[in-house]
Amino acid sequence: MKDDHNGAPRTVPIQSATFSNPVNAEIRRAAATGIYDIRGGGAKRKVPHFDDLLFLGASISRYPLEGYREKCETSVTLGSRFAKNPIQLDIPVTIAGMSFGALSGPAKEALGRGATMAGTSTTTGDGGMTEEERGHSNKLVYQYLPSRYGMNPDDLRRADAIEIVVGQGAKPGGGGMLLGQKISDRVAEMRNLPKGIDQRSACRHPDWTGPDDLEIKILELREITNWEKPIYIKVGGARPYFDTTLAVKAGADVVVLDGMQGGTAATQDVFIEHVGQPILACIREAVRALQDLDMHREVQLVVSGGIRTGADVAKAMALGADAVAIGTAALIALGDNDPKWEAEYNALGTTAGAYDDWQEGRDPAGITTQDPELMARFDPVEGGRRLNNYLKVLTLEAQTIARACGKNHLHNLEPEDLCALTLEAAAMAKIPLAGTDWYPGKPGTSY
Amino acid sequence: MQTFDLEAQGLRELNSSLHAQASDTNQTHWEIVNPKGSHAIAVGLDAPIEVNVRGSTGYYCAGMNKQATVHVHGSVGPGTAENMMSGMVVVEGDASQYAGATGHGGTLVIKGNASSRCGISMKGIDIIVHGNIGHMSAFMAQSGNLVVCGDAGEALGDSLYEARLFVRGSVKSLGADCIEKEMRPEHIAILEELLERGGCDAKASEFKRYGSARKLYNFNIDNAY
Numbered sequence A: 001m002k003d004d005h006n007g008a009p010r011t012v013p014i015q016s017a018t019f020s021n022p023v024n025a026e027i028r029r030a031a032a033t034g035i036y037d038i039r040g041g042g043a044k045r046k047v048p049h050f051d052d053l054l055f056l057g058a059s060i061s062r063y064p065l066e067g068y069r070e071k072c073e074t075s076v077t078l079g080s081r082f083a084k085n086p087i088q089l090d091i092p093v094t095i096a097g098m099s100f101g102a103l104s105g106p107a108k109e110a111l112g113r114g115a116t117m118a119g120t121s122t123t124t125g126d127g128g129m130t131e132e133e134r135g136h137s138n139k140l141v142y143q144y145l146p147s148r149y150g151m152n153p154d155d156l157r158r159a160d161a162i163e164i165v166v167g168q169g170a171k172p173g174g175g176g177m178l179l180g181q182k183i184s185d186r187v188a189e190m191r192n193l194p195k196g197i198d199q200r201s202a203c204r205h206p207d208w209t210g211p212d213d214l215e216i217k218i219l220e221l222r223e224i225t226n227w228e229k230p231i232y233i234k235v236g237g238a239r240p241y242f243d244t245t246l247a248v249k250a251g252a253d254v255v256v257l258d259g260m261q262g263g264t265a266a267t268q269d270v271f272i273e274h275v276g277q278p279i280l281a282c283i284r285e286a287v288r289a290l291q292d293l294d295m296h297r298e299v300q301l302v303v304s305g306g307i308r309t310g311a312d313v314a315k316a317m318a319l320g321a322d323a324v325a326i327g328t329a330a331l332i333a334l335g336d337n338d339p340k341w342e343a344e345y346n347a348l349g350t351t352a353g354a355y356d357d358w359q360e361g362r363d364p365a366g367i368t369t370q371d372p373e374l375m376a377r378f379d380p381v382e383g384g385r386r387l388n389n390y391l392k393v394l395t396l397e398a399q400t401i402a403r404a405c406g407k408n409h410l411h412n413l414e415p416e417d418l419c420a421l422t423l424e425a426a427a428m429a430k431i432p433l434a435g436t437d438w439y440p441g442k443p444g445t446s447y
Numbered sequence B: 001m002q003t004f005d006l007e008a009q010g011l012r013e014l015n016s017s018l019h020a021q022a023s024d025t026n027q028t029h030w031e032i033v034n035p036k037g038s039h040a041i042a043v044g045l046d047a048p049i050e051v052n053v054r055g056s057t058g059y060y061c062a063g064m065n066k067q068a069t070v071h072v073h074g075s076v077g078p079g080t081a082e083n084m085m086s087g088m089v090v091v092e093g094d095a096s097q098y099a100g101a102t103g104h105g106g107t108l109v110i111k112g113n114a115s116s117r118c119g120i121s122m123k124g125i126d127i128i129v130h131g132n133i134g135h136m137s138a139f140m141a142q143s144g145n146l147v148v149c150g151d152a153g154e155a156l157g158d159s160l161y162e163a164r165l166f167v168r169g170s171v172k173s174l175g176a177d178c179i180e181k182e183m184r185p186e187h188i189a190i191l192e193e194l195l196e197r198g199g200c201d202a203k204a205s206e207f208k209r210y211g212s213a214r215k216l217y218n219f220n221i222d223n224a225y
């Protein structure tokens, strides 16, 4: 190359941190199409998370339990407040609600198989209950969503629990959208809509508005199901103190709280990345609400949004949750985003690990699709086996940590077992910053 | 005939007694007295029985009904016959908001007026209102028929899918993607049957039909708000 600067040093090209390449690419995409980006998955930005907390482990004042030998219980009961038949789970890791439509029938079957082997529950989603899922799930939670697609009293009675969905972490305040490409005959029939059209799921329930109405709605659902089923209320991580308080007031047996990292099948990117609070910031506020009402452990708290490891499970429980739910991690365990499909991800203009166009129905792994050929790639028996393995590892990891903290039940983990690595995490989780006995906002201290 | 005093015997006993009726029950006639605006009366029924409610009810009367005929001799609160699957619900008086919301089947007849959001998100139910209906009725209505012998409020049929709306009187305004459509002989025939089922003496020829323009069916930025 011809040097026209007479050999004088030049500045190197510097990419703007504000107008980064991905940001610019999105501006160009928006300019070319006039449509916002819709995608699946959860927030991709880095937010304060469980990684910003550490366990302290045992010491002279706290003695540990022997790994593998001494008992460390993992069971949990959900729905003991009002329901005649609370749900008993062997492990505190549940499978979150994911819609049939977003996921294929065999993928739903695999979730049921894996969860049942591991002794935990699965959850339906928008679009109703499928035979695959009911048949293969020992414990199935039936979602009661604003769209009421497929809702009927028979399925309500076949369910083991009912989850009234007010919001989701990925999009608190947003409805859903299943694009026309994924509307097969079966999906269309279950939802009572023509094939091939985009199906919107309303953001608000059609027949109740505030907490007073919700209380009456819960009464109706309990009357229909003979007061047998636990009733959960699921909220996105928006105002966890007030939402938890109102859910308890309305009569919930269980509160499900989903942080902003939580996955979705299809939502506007701007919603996924910019609305809602990280789960780390939500748990203590929800627990505080339960404690203020004298309902902690009486009304159980299930949290979700970015749970990946047994450490995450243990940290969520140490902050006061009774159980956790997983969505994205379960799909990855089934085989979603597996590098073995790299060539096909490349053909779709993406790469394994980054594939998030779940709304398009062209998933090479055959999980987030209704295309018969792609679906056939996925083996629900093998998928179930993998999910069971993964759930076992989560549980063993959480137990390992709990024993090291001297706890004979995962529920005995407590905030005192933790320290925070960053000021942000300290403030959000109300956990002392490592090396100090202080967190921002600690009562009796100044900032 | 079984008479049930709701005030004396309580809601739980009422609904569990009604749920205990099998499809071949010979206790086919039930009278509920003293409803006094209670919520969730006769919800989740699933037998070919006839239930007469002597008075007015609160929220969700006859919610998720299957097979049964529930006749309210009074007015009803919000969400009457919500998510009904089959059977028939008749209201002699007026209905509050969201009557027949998300109903999948069966017939809801309201002899008085219905408030806002009547037939919201309906999925196959037939709703026949002798009087007027309030704003945002048939919002996101998917299928089934809504017949209004009086007038309709603002934003009728907003974001409508395939439900058919028949209105005899005036429509204050149509919601997004809802348009007036031609009344062809097949629609007259459908409407005549509905009017007869609903006990209306109106003539089908006096009604106008409204339906979806189907412009919102696939996401297009020019239609977004």
Ligand SMILES: Cc1cc2nc3c(=O)[nH]c(=O)nc-3n(C[C@H](O)[C@H](O)[C@H](O)COP(=O)(O)O)c2cc1C
Pocket: A040, A041, A042, A096, A097, A098, A099, A102, A103, A124, A125, A126, A143, A165, A167, A168, A169, A234, A258, A261, A262, A263, A264, A265, A304, A305, A306, A307, A325, A326, A327, A328, A329, A358, A368
């Ligand atoms: C493919 C997919 C579909 C989903 N569908 C629903 C749904 O129908 N209803 C719902 O309440 N949440 C739905 N969610 C959200 C999950 O229930 C859960 O809140 C979230 O996945 C938890 O976060 P995680 O993915 O980080 O584990 C869905 C998530 C995914 C990934």
